[in-house]
Amino acid sequence: MSEPTSGKKGAADPLPAAPRSRRAALLAWAGAAVAPFGARPALGQGTTAAPWPSQPVRYINPYPAGGPTDTLSRLWCARMSALTGQQFVVDNRSGSAGNVGATVIARAAPDGYTIGLGGIATHAIAPTLYAALPFDPAKDFTFLSGLWRLPNLLVINNDLPARSVPELIALLRANPGRYSYGSAGSGTTIHLSGELFKKLAGVDVIHVPYRGTAPAMVDLIAGRIHMIFDNIPTALAQAREGKVRPLAVTTAQRSPVVPDIPTMAEFLPGYEMTSWTCVCGPAGLPAPVVARISALARQALESEDLRRAFAGHGATAWWTSPEDIAAHRAAEQERLAPLIRAIGARVD
Known part of the structure; x- marks a missing residue:
């Protein structure tokens, strides 16, 4: 996906300052960030009785407000709100190159009311770049749809x-x-x-x-x-x-x-480096919810107005099935790992 463009030299990620491991710090920060988003019943007590969504949806953006990911995310959320009649609220949870927000998504309740932005940085590069992550990109998420390519x-x-x-x-x-x-x-x-x-x-x-x-x-x-x-x-x-x-x-x-x-x-056959993003939720989302989100995401991404809006920011709308985006993530991690290792880009 696309990187933050903040030019504030020396600015630090908002992680706890106590001397602890990166994994522990991220878990602590993400745990604090997973605040209740309105009262909602547990699965089996009403959340799946009505078609998703029957209440507002929180969309986690792991990057700061004001950047390209924020603008494009808000365009998609606005379209989803128009299609469903429910508010999609963008919640920016930035820090550690997107890993804080990804952790919030992974630790959310698997009911479809906390979803968010995944992509190449957090789900394909981070597993090789970081010595330890507070989430497993392959096991801790339900992949729902591609979103855009940039x-x-x-x-x-x-x-x-x-x-x-x-x-x-x-x-x-x-x-x-x-x-x-x-x-x-x-x-x-x-x-x-x-x-x-x-x-x-x-x-x-x-x-x-x-x-x-x-x-x-x-x-x-x-x-x-x-x-x-x-x-x-x-x-x-x-x-x-x-x-x-x-x-x-x-x-x-x-x-x-x-x-x-x-x-x-x-000029250089085989060259490709695309910042891609996807919509994902925590592992364990019920199959009917996954199918519903995927179908609505497709309807949103194939709408002419959203395609034009994305193009205005240099992005191409990109719908995929849940199965295809999960396979794409795995293939991208495998493709990029040797390059990351070869250049010694490792974060302990």
């Missing part, structure tokens, strides 16, 4: 003498270790996009991690770094203003938002 966009400093990916590769090969790329931090899709590029292109480029892509973009425009594989909403806005030069998107197919920009795979 490419990263390779943009370079305007002064760089390259106007295409082949020209950039030639420049980098002729100057090993001279150029650098920024990222939103170790293990993000922005970082992995750069490392996959280095691997497939056979180039030596220095990785400069930032605390969010906002300060990285400032340095790119100023020429202090030379390129970045940024989330398309931010990168495209800067490119359209002429502040940076766009070269390629990281998805396997061209983005319908910018169909004139080529893919990395057109």
